[in-house]
Amino acid sequence: MLTIESLQRIDREIAKYPVDQKQSAVMAALAIAQEQQGWLSSEAIESVANYLGMAPMAAYEVASFYNMYDLKPVGKYKLTVCTNLPCMLSGGVDAGEYLKKKLGVGFNETTPDGKITLKEGECMGACGDAPVMLVNNRRMCSCMLPEQIDKLLAELE
């Protein structure tokens, strides 16, 4: 289920912690599994748990607690828009509305072609660049006014 490459990356994470504390690597391991698969299926969570020698339920608790893990399939691109107060003051809510209109979907929905899932996010710690959004948990996009959003959407093929 987990590829050799994923397992090697997980091994590097395990090495950061004391030998008897492999479970500490679960957050990184789940993130790696999600990168490999696009989302976290029960099977993926279970294989991470087995690899780290922890109860599958304990790994599931972690996967369901932190909101950057996706326990359901998402589009090719997951676009998370911050609408928290500092972003809102500079157009975060407007950016969310603009995207809903452009994509024809609401928050937590995926475009019919399976390309983009739109999500509402909480503070990403980049309020000076408001409005901000995150692509696939990795790429932070700054100062997302209509023109920049249009540009981003055109880029996401």
Next chain:
Amino acid sequence: MAILGAINPMLTVGLDGNNAWRLEDYLGRGGYSALKRILAEKMTPDQVIAEVKKSVLRGRGGAGFPTGLKWSFMPRSFAGDKYVVCNSDEGEPGTFKDRDILLFNPHSVIEGMIIAGYAMGAARGYNYIHGEVWEVYTRFEEALAEARAAGLLGKNILASGVDFELFAHHGYGAYICGEETALLESIEGKKGQPRYKPPFPASVGLYGKPTTINNTETFAAIPFIMNLGGEAYLEAGKPNNGGTKLFSISGHVNRPGNYEIPLGTPFSTLLEMAGGMRGGRKLKGCIPGGSSSPVVPGEIMMGCTMDYDSISKAGSMLGSGAVIVMDETTCMVKALERLSFFYYEESCGQCTPCREGTNWLYKIVHRIENGQGRPEDLDLLGRVTTNIMGRTICALGDAASMPVQSFVKHFRDEFAYHIEHKKCLVPPDVQRAGSGFFKATV
């Protein structure tokens, strides 16, 4: 993002965005000289802690607890493993200073953590980095690799016989992990639910071992304190408020960003540095220390200086130094509604008063904002907050309550208007124009 301005800076001197973060740049700025001197002169851990105490460095994460005192709580004679942990889980709405410190000056944090480890007899550390800022995590790992390769990190640092290993751990979207015991749970590979205190982490911390947790900016200040001397660092700020601090300014200003200024600098100066109010509009209210700190009306804020004592006198908290500026286009009910949703969403669910109470706070503010408020709602909000505050394991319940209490207290008329007229005092098109998303027209 960038550091956009400074007065007598320390932490941000010589930085050049993404161009000067590497080890050789940091060495060129005098980096690692504090660590080298401590090891070469064989300063004792007690001497290091004494210097930090003299500086009156107060924790930069939000609580403002004296760092030197915190370090002295670590049991000196404990024979087993001890840990130093850096809290870079920067998710308090309005705060984005640690991101820039870690991106543009990661080695200052590494050096600060090694010195902390030496002072407290800890040989291992972790830096817990907010999951949303992935480039910070990857860059910190790169900086760690540089430090290891240069013999500054790991076994027998610079042939001194001192060991210190440091690793990066990333979060994955949970505000609560900024709470130090939730953060420890998270490093242990569990849900981030806070622990009862006592026991405090200095006695029972990571993996049950003595642990000290400090904020990123706190660690970044340590090399400067050791180089300048504690007294000189203290004098750079004002009495009881040592040194300079990074302030993150967001909201309705012309140049949102990070600014490093001495503690005690007037708010009006900081506002001017940030380019003043957007569109030259009037300051309506300001949240001076991150979303959990009580809102301060504009006219009171204009008379404040930016330090722990002055902001506290104004009825709020300096917190993390996250200044959220709101002008007259802001609907205060809508602003509070969004904050209340945040705390409801981020409550870990462990304590009933917080789990249920934050839900009620959001529901009530939401119905006021949507024209369904009842005249008794304002008092009801007050009652819900008093039933949350002080009745939970961690401070999230209080953090959710303080905005509600302060918004209703200072802008009660606006809330009452909403309830009576079933609409915003600030017309929706004015609010829209204020955000600047569509071309501003006011």
